[in-house]
Amino acid sequence: MRVLEDGVPSRPKAAPLEAARRRTRAREARSKVRRYAYAVVSVAAALGLRFALDRVFHYYHPYAAFYIAILMTAWYGGLGPALLAIVLGGAASIFSVLSSGFAHPPGTQGLTGFEFYFIVSITGVVLMEAQRRSERAAVRAREELQEARGSRAS
Secondary structure, eight states: OEEOTTSOEEOOOOHHHHHHHHHHHHHHHSOHHHHHHHHHHHHHHHHHHHHHHHHHHOOOOTTHHHHHHHHHHHHHHOHHHHHHHHHHHHHHHHHHHHHHTOOOOSSSHHHHHHHHHHHHHHHHHHHHHHHHHHHHHHHHHHHHHHHHHHHHHO
């Protein structure tokens, strides 16, 4: 702890805490429309990327590009937009499979991939939301601790 010229100790600055507060406030300030629009745009971009990669690499996995879109939406927009991205990604995958001629014969092969898509996507979204909530709780706890120290010093 540094001591100022008048003999009063000064508290060190909490730069990481301030940065976390700014990030949290910035995320909360984004409008719902913007966050949900991000979900729609990211899924549309993932669909375009999926078609481009299929043509270039001749690799067929209808859900791969959507994982990135869902995780980015969960990071940027939160839980609601991420769930929308999961649903839109699933619908876009089904549409692209049916329209591309890669449709699986009736059976469990296509269904297993679809179930895996939902399990992986929901797990990623839940983890991102848990991280977001723990960050908020840490910021609140730090603020309460600073207020308690401030009131004790007075």
